[in-house]
Amino acid sequence: MAPPTAEQIRVATEALRTEAGVWDGQAAQMNQIGPKAEGLRLNRIEAGLFQVIFDTYANVIEQVIARSNEGGQRMTEIAGTLRQIADVYDREEADNTHMLNSVY
Secondary structure, X not given: OOOOOXXXXXXXXXXXXXXXXXXXXXXXXXXXXXXXXXXXXXXXXXXXXHHHHHHHHHHHHHHHHHHHHHHHHHHHHHHHHHHHHHHHHHHHHHOOHHHHOOOO
């Protein structure tokens, strides 16, 4: 198998960076869920007849906010990792590390 060309490597690392951008976009969407869920919060007076389920309802709101915030953080981390992989690959390719280590 022949080693990849410089163009193939460029396309691959661009694809990684493009995918990272998609993850960043999804993280931004995920991070909008928490504030929207916060807007659904009720106090006991607003709950009215639904006092029986008030505590459960409040817990669900807390969980939605926490999980959406966590999801946004993890998606941002994935984007960063993809960019880091592309950067390392570019750096190693510029140094001919793959050829020297007979990776190809």
